[in-house]
Amino acid sequence: MDHGWVVVARMLDARAAHGGDVLGQTRPLLRTWRHGRSQTSYISPSSSLSHRPWKSCVRPRHRRRAPPPCHRRARRCGNETFPSTMANSASGMAVNDECKLKFQDLKSKRSFRFITFKIDEHTQQVVVDRLGKPGDTYDDFTASMPDSECRYAVFDFDFTTDENCQKSKIFFISWSPDTSRVRSKMLYASSKDRFKRELDGIQVELQATDPSEMSMDIVKARAL
Numbered sequence: 001m002d003h004g005w006v007v008v009a010r011m012l013d014a015r016a017a018h019g020g021d022v023l024g025q026t027r028p029l030l031r032t033w034r035h036g037r038s039q040t041s042y043i044s045p046s047s048s049l050s051h052r053p054w055k056s057c058v059r060p061r062h063r064r065r066a067p068p069p070c071h072r073r074a075r076r077c078g079n080e081t082f083p084s085t086m087a088n089s090a091s092g093m094a095v096n097d098e099c100k101l102k103f104q105d106l107k108s109k110r111s112f113r114f115i116t117f118k119i120d121e122h123t124q125q126v127v128v129d130r131l132g133k134p135g136d137t138y139d140d141f142t143a144s145m146p147d148s149e150c151r152y153a154v155f156d157f158d159f160t161t162d163e164n165c166q167k168s169k170i171f172f173i174s175w176s177p178d179t180s181r182v183r184s185k186m187l188y189a190s191s192k193d194r195f196k197r198e199l200d201g202i203q204v205e206l207q208a209t210d211p212s213e214m215s216m217d218i219v220k221a222r223a224l
Contacts (some may be wrong), residue, residue, distance in 0.1 A: 045173065094124060094125040106154065110156060113155070114153060115154050117153065118153050126191065141155055145211075152192070157174060171223075172196060204222050
């Protein structure tokens, strides 16, 4: 007799001697032997199919915590810690109300020939730096620009067209010299667009990193 059948017969005899259900217990034994498994197994008919111990081994899925809001975080770069408003400098600095009021005076009343603006890093906003008198010239304006610091500026430029017509245009000048700090250049570049939107009435934009890039010849050429 085959060895597998000998094992099955001996197990059935042992279970029959103890009053077991021989017919109901034969199917799992035969199924195991027919599939060629090396060891016979037995599944009790009274075992509960709903009990699945493998579920206790599965790790529950944990949700990732959302990062804290931007105003609660600070970004560290080298030995300096930037506050949250500076870490989000892509949106631009806030604009002091005095900047808009003085610009309206220059545009409508012509109370000033030029206005220079600077970024106050302590208050995190753009503020008025200097006001040019109505009689100041363009040379006075260029002389007021610092050599190693960035600035924004507006200049009310009067000129005569080829048809001998008197006109004026308001220039917006972004001054960013090569000798200024890299951090300052980044702040002024990221805040420029937002600041320009607050000044309604700018007609010509000019960017300069050297005095030769905002000479009178260049200004006249851009105005015509």
